[in-house]
Amino acid sequence: xxxxxxxRPVTEPVPPEGALVRQIPxxxxxxxxxxxxxxxxxxxxxxGSAPKILAAIKEEGYNPWDLALIxxxxxxxxxxxxxxxxxxxxxxxxxxxxxxxxxxxRGESLPAKPASFLGRFMxxxxxxxxxxxxxxxxxxxxxxxxxxxxxxxIDGEIVPTPGHTAGSLTVTLxxxxxxxxxxxxxxxxxHRARLPVFAGDMGAVKKSIRxxxxxxxxxxxxxxxxxxxxxDLEALIR
Numbered sequence: 001x002x003x004x005x006x007x008r009p010v011t012e013p014v015p016p017e018g019a020l021v022r023q024i025p026x027x028x029x030x031x032x033x034x035x036x037x038x039x040x041x042x043x044x045x046x047x048g049s050a051p052k053i054l055a056a057i058k059e060e061g062y063n064p065w066d067l068a069l070i071x072x073x074x075x076x077x078x079x080x081x082x083x084x085x086x087x088x089x090x091x092x093x094x095x096x097x098x099x100x101x102x103x104x105x106r107g108e109s110l111p112a113k114p115a116s117f118l119g120r121f122m123x124x125x126x127x128x129x130x131x132x133x134x135x136x137x138x139x140x141x142x143x144x145x146x147x148x149x150x151x152x153x154i155d156g157e158i159v160p161t162p163g164h165t166a167g168s169l170t171v172t173l174x175x176x177x178x179x180x181x182x183x184x185x186x187x188x189x190x191h192r193a194r195l196p197v198f199a200g201d202m203g204a205v206k207k208s209i210r211x212x213x214x215x216x217x218x219x220x221x222x223x224x225x226x227x228x229x230x231x232d233l234e235a236l237i238r
Contacts, residue, residue, distance in 0.1 A: 013226075013227045013232075018175055021034055021035075021219075022056065026053075030223055031044055032179050034156070036153040039057060041057075041067060044080055050082040067091075067092040068152040070083060070087060070090075070094045072100075074168040075100040076109050080096075083137045084137040095139060095141040095147075105136045105138040113198055155174040156171060161181075162208060163196075163201050163209075164198065164199050165200055168182070168183060168208070169181065178212060178217040180221070181223050186228055215230075220232075
């Protein structure tokens with residue numbers, strides 16, 4: 001299906017055959033459930049998001065204690081805010097970047113560095129009103145290199161994609177579904193990729209985007225907006 005953005009046609013993404021990902025909209029951000037014999041959760045939204053995520057797990061036919069793993073793509077409050085609550089409710093271990101694990105354990109949201117006018121505006125508007133984590137959570141698994149998910153029953157891999165934060169992670173699935181955190185953002189109403197409005201290192205962001213695009217993902221899920229196609233991701237870095 002085609003829509004239009006800035007006068008250019010945009011192909012809306014279609015999940016591939018055998019798709020495993022369920023997007024869980026949480027208002028400000030998205031979390032994702034990867035279906036399997038036991039599910040895997042990617043990101044947890046702001047504090048207070050646990051009831052909605054637990055409801056989605058049950059809607060997919062799982063019990064809360066079936067959850068095999070909680071993956072945190074990066075240590076910003078809108079991605080780990082309910083991690084402690086969900087780890088407590090499910091007993092699932094938490095996986096995060098080795099370089100961001102201590103901040104996560106302290107319940108400390110890493111600084112968000114504005115990388116655009118919109119980022120500066122959002123930083124000014126949110127300021128000290130940003131929500132605080134309910135609790136920190138200590139990651140059981142800390143990764144700083146590609147990490148296979150086979151032991152959790154998922155044919156996929158976690159790969160470092162630094163830039164938005166130094167320890168940002170992307171989840172890649174054999175189905176062609178990629179979950180990139182805030183490496184890119186989706187726009188509305190068209191599924192058009194854009195660079196993140198916050199980035200610790202924009203040069204590293206673009207390098208990570210090129211690496212993801214080179215893998216030719218079938219569909220790209222992002223923490224804000226989206227999803228979009230691999231072709232749309234490629235267009236972002238031409």
